[in-house]
Amino acid sequence: MIKEFTKGILKENPILVLALGLCxxxxxxxxxxxxIGMGVAVIFVLTMSNIIxxxxxxTVPSKIRIPIFITxxxxxxxxxxxxxxxxxxxxxxxxxIFVPLIVVNCIILGRAEAFASxxxxxxxxxxxxGMGTGFTIVLFFMGTVREIIGSGxxxxxxxxxxxxxxxxxxxxxxxxxxxxxxxxxxxITLGIFMWLKQLWVKNA
Amino acid sequence: MxxxxxxxxxxxxxxxxxxxxxxxxxxxxxxxxxxxxKLEREQAIREVLPDGIEIFEENTLDDGTVLIIGYxxxxxxxxxxxxxxxxxxxxxxxxxxxxGLTPDFKVNAxxxxxxxxxxxxxxxxxxxxxxxxxxxxxxxxxxxxxxxGKIEAITGATISSRAVTNSVRELVxxxxxxPKLTRMQKTAEDTLSSDNSSN
Numbered sequence: 561m562i563k564e565f566t567k568g569i570l571k572e573n574p575i576l577v578l579a580l581g582l583c584x585x586x587x588x589x590x591x592x593x594x595x596i597g598m599g600v601a602v603i604f605v606l607t608m609s610n611i612i613x614x615x616x617x618x619t620v621p622s623k624i625r626i627p628i629f630i631t632x633x634x635x636x637x638x639x640x641x642x643x644x645x646x647x648x649x650x651x652x653x654x655x656x657i658f659v660p661l662i663v664v665n666c667i668i669l670g671r672a673e674a675f676a677s678x679x680x681x682x683x684x685x686x687x688x689x690g691m692g693t694g695f696t697i698v699l700f701f702m703g704t705v706r707e708i709i710g711s712g713x714x715x716x717x718x719x720x721x722x723x724x725x726x727x728x729x730x731x732x733x734x735x736x737x738x739x740x741x742x743x744x745x746x747x748i749t750l751g752i753f754m755w756l757k758q759l760w761v762k763n764a
Numbered sequence: 765m766x767x768x769x770x771x772x773x774x775x776x777x778x779x780x781x782x783x784x785x786x787x788x789x790x791x792x793x794x795x796x797x798x799x800x801x802k803l804e805r806e807q808a809i810r811e812v813l814p815d816g817i818e819i820f821e822e823n824t825l826d827d828g829t830v831l832i833i834g835y836x837x838x839x840x841x842x843x844x845x846x847x848x849x850x851x852x853x854x855x856x857x858x859x860x861x862x863x864g865l866t867p868d869f870k871v872n873a874x875x876x877x878x879x880x881x882x883x884x885x886x887x888x889x890x891x892x893x894x895x896x897x898x899x900x901x902x903x904x905x906x907x908x909x910x911x912x913g914k915i916e917a918i919t920g921a922t923i924s925s926r927a928v929t930n931s932v933r934e935l936v937x938x939x940x941x942x943p944k945l946t947r948m949q950k951t952a953e954d955t956l957s958s959d960n961s962s963n
Contacts, residue, residue, distance in 0.1 A: 587883065590885075591884065620774075634782075635786055643793060645796075646793035647796065741885060
């Protein structure tokens with residue numbers, strides 16, 4: 561059972577191996593903190609939607625499963641967004657752009673389709689947690705690399721628990737490599753990360 | 765045919781449940797969200813208005829602009845500043861900025877309230893170094909440095925910087941030409957000089 565959790569971190573890492581959810585990956589990893597923020601929001605929504613889809617999987621006719629899954633995911637994300645805006649406005653501001661993006665993140669639908677619709681509730685919850693964690697780890701490291709090279713700073717924090725703080729890593733005279741913050745820098749970083757992962761797996 | 769109808773009804777049932785659930789959550793959270801937005805707006809107004817303002821009230825000008833006038837005390841004689849919302853078209857969103865002015869139409873402070881520009885570039889319009897540059901500027905200075913003004917644009921985000929700067933300048937221009945406000949400023953000066961003479 562524990563394998564359902566750990567597989568998402570390296571062996572079936574959603575970004576590096578499955579290559580799912582690349583759009584938000586490239587869009588938000590301009591700072592390390594943004595990576596963590598998006599990751600945490602995804603862990604939450606992915607786990608919850610996996611649980612709900614696993615619960616209703618036997619009542620869903622296979623021909624219309626995709627629209628039903630999307631309905632479940634979109635409903636869930638909208639509820640999270642509304643509740644956050646009303647009750648935790650500061651968190652809602654920090655995660656503001658990330659939350660609506662989660663609906664179109666294909667990891668969520670991908671895991672619903674490939675895993676939660678075929679497995680029990682506990683396994684699906686662990687799958688969601690593991691995939692979300694793997695997603696978050698990659699986002700964090702991509703954000704770190706892109707922010708240090710692209711802006712010369714490093715912004716660390718954790719949603720709800722620790723407010724983000726910006727450290728000036730490269731010092732004042734550093735002229736930032738803007739390319740790294742723009743989409744091409746995202747693709748380059750992602751490619752290098754995938755390459756490193758393959759190197760590591762081959763040598764292990 | 766029968767099967768299509770059946771599937772259609774199942775999908776409708778799911779969508780219906782989702783709709784009802786969302787409607788319920790929406791009505792429950794709406795008042796809370798409105799309250800948060802109101803608090804946030806009031807806080808922004810307080811931040812951009814000059815110091816020493818005890819009370820402020822909202823007025824709607826003839827052209828529909830909502831103008832907030834700040835007074836030094838309850839008697840509402842002494843106008844200490846104005847605030848209004850500037851909206852500019854940025855790279856990927858409408859950038860909304862709360863603008864605070866002193867009675868002689870110099871910028872006191874600005875606060876970018878809403879933007880959804882490129883993360884890592886245009887989003888820096890909410891950084892304090894960018895917003896602080898506006899303090900004390902008059903309408904002639906309110907252009908980004910590329911356009912010959914005194915506002916240093918954010919690197920790689922000239923469009924977002926222009927959106928803020930130009931919307932602020934246009935608002936300052938509009939307000940400083942508003943007959944109602946210029947009259948009010950004159951009265952304020954008169955009161956001030958008569959105060960001085962009585963001393």
